[in-house]
Amino acid sequence: MSVANQQQRIVYLSGAMVPESEAKISIFDSAVMLGDSLTESTRTFGHKPFRLDEHLTRLYRSLKVSRVDPGLSPAEMKRVTLDLLEANQSLMGPNDDCWIVHNVSRGLMKPGPSTAQANPATIMIFTAPMDLRGWARYYTEGCHAVTSISRAVPAQSLDARIKNRSRLFYTLADQEARLVDSEAQCVILDIDGNVSENKGGNVFAVVDGKLLTPTTENCLAGISRQTVLELAVELNIPVSEMRLQTYDFYTADEMFFTSTPYCIMPATRFNGLQIGDGRVGSITKRLLAAWSDRVGVDIVGQARSQLG
Numbered sequence: 001m002s003v004a005n006q007q008q009r010i011v012y013l014s015g016a017m018v019p020e021s022e023a024k025i026s027i028f029d030s031a032v033m034l035g036d037s038l039t040e041s042t043r044t045f046g047h048k049p050f051r052l053d054e055h056l057t058r059l060y061r062s063l064k065v066s067r068v069d070p071g072l073s074p075a076e077m078k079r080v081t082l083d084l085l086e087a088n089q090s091l092m093g094p095n096d097d098c099w100i101v102h103n104v105s106r107g108l109m110k111p112g113p114s115t116a117q118a119n120p121a122t123i124m125i126f127t128a129p130m131d132l133r134g135w136a137r138y139y140t141e142g143c144h145a146v147t148s149i150s151r152a153v154p155a156q157s158l159d160a161r162i163k164n165r166s167r168l169f170y171t172l173a174d175q176e177a178r179l180v181d182s183e184a185q186c187v188i189l190d191i192d193g194n195v196s197e198n199k200g201g202n203v204f205a206v207v208d209g210k211l212l213t214p215t216t217e218n219c220l221a222g223i224s225r226q227t228v229l230e231l232a233v234e235l236n237i238p239v240s241e242m243r244l245q246t247y248d249f250y251t252a253d254e255m256f257f258t259s260t261p262y263c264i265m266p267a268t269r270f271n272g273l274q275i276g277d278g279r280v281g282s283i284t285k286r287l288l289a290a291w292s293d294r295v296g297v298d299i300v301g302q303a304r305s306q307l308g
Contacts, residue, residue: 007091008020008021009088009091009126009127009128010084010087010088011023011084011124011125011126011127012080012081012083012084012123012124012125012126013025013122013123013124013125014120014121014122014123014124015123017083017084017087020126023124023126025105025122025124026108028108028109028110029105029107029108029109029122030105030106030107030108030109030115030122031103031105031122031165033109033110033111034109034115035165035166035168036105036106036109036115036166037103037104037105037106037122037164037165037166038059038062038063038066038068038103038104038105038162038163038164038165039059039101039102039103039104039163039164039165040055040056040058040059040101040102040163041055041099041100041101041102041260041261042055042099042100042101042102042260043097043098043099043100043130043260043261044085044097044098044100044130045097045295045296045297046097046295046296046297047089047092047096047097049081049082049085049100050295051223051227052078052081052100053078054223054226055102055223056074056077056078056081056102057074058161058163058221058223059077059102059104059163060074060077061161061162062161062162062163062164063104065159065162066162066164067116067117068104068105068106068117068121069117069121070104070121070123071120071121071123072123077102077123080125081100081102081125084100084125084126084127085098085100085127088127092129095302095305096129096130097130097297097302098127098128098129098130099127099128099129099130099260099261100125100126100127101124101125101126101127101128102123102124102125103123103124103125103165104121104122104123104124105121105122105124105165106119106121106122107119107120107121107122108122130261131306132261132262132302132303132306133303133306133307135261135262135265135303136303136304136306136307138262138265138266138267139265139266139280139288139299139300139303139304140280140300141268141280142266142267142268142269142275142278142279142280143183143184143185143257143265143266143267143268143269144181144183144184144185144267144268144269144270144272145184145185145186145187145203145249145255145257145267145269145270145271146177146178146180146181146184146185146186146187146270146271147177147186147187147188147189147246147271148172148173148174148176148177148186148187148188148189149173149176150169150172150173150176150188151188151189151190151191151196152188152189152190152191152196152197152218152219153169154190154191155217155218160196160197160216160218160219160220160221161216161220161221163220170188170199170200171199173186173188173199174186174199180271180272185198185199185257185265185267186198186199187203187246187249187270189246190218193245193246194214194218194243194244194245195214195244195245195246195248195249196214196218196219197214197218197219197220198257198259200259200260201220201222201224201225201257201258201259201260201265202214202219202220202222202224202225202257202258202259203249203255203256203257203258204228204255204256204257204258205244205248205249205252205254205255206252206253206254206255206281206283206284207248207251207252207253208253209237209238209253209283210237210238210239210240211228211232211237211238211239211240211283212239212240212241212242212244212248212252213225213228213229213239213240213241213242213244214241214242214243214244215241215242215243216241217243222258222259223260224258224259224260224263224264225258227258227263227291227294228258228264228287228291229241231287231290231291231294232287234290235286235287235290237283237286237287246270246271249270249275250270250271250273250275252270252275252276253275253276253281254266254275254276254280254281254282254283254284255267255268255270255275256284256287262299262303263288263291263299264284264287264288264291264299266280266281266284268280288300
């Protein structure tokens, strides 16, 4: 990581650009009181945001369904986001990239009879160094995917397409998987036993040359997920979105996760059983290479370079 990252970054907080150390919100904010906020995480490649428009579109859909008025139009939100990225640009080294994180809450909300928004939304945007060291070795070794005990929140309670900052459920699922393996990546099932998602991303299987992934009936409509689906079409890899069970992953030839920071994380074990031949598969490698070509950054090489 660049030594420049030791300097203080600027964040955007409800209309003001402030130093990171001075960014504070009220203990009566709905994000604190109720865990009530919506979120998006974008990353850069070569210092340029990747699919920022799609991330902001999803954010505004989440805000609408959650009945939160952000007080900014999508165009205004994009402008302040790019202004913030530019303000912190000098803190990134030439080979560094960063997160761009949006958190939007319902604003101040003291205890009372109604949870309706009564005050301006709290808008929090920050950038952070893209630290890939914890995932770097999985590109070549593959990770261990483990199902959690807890099941996904059913769509009847909360639609998985609403990307929210209430992460307790996902945190518990991740901890449950790590009871089996301290370095496990969790696979969350829905209440019917179908594979849903990972704590921060989506999951794919390759079976007989075909790419399979759960439908968005029970998982987040991930931007990284969509990128893989597009790349698969470009590479003439057949794709099917369908209900999948653990059997489909136990017997798969390949398996991988998708998420904003690492893009594609291969898995070579599932609940202790070897996937395919136990090595990162050819289709997974092709998709990773195609993604690197699309963004002009060697995704695997960038992660390895951070290991020193």
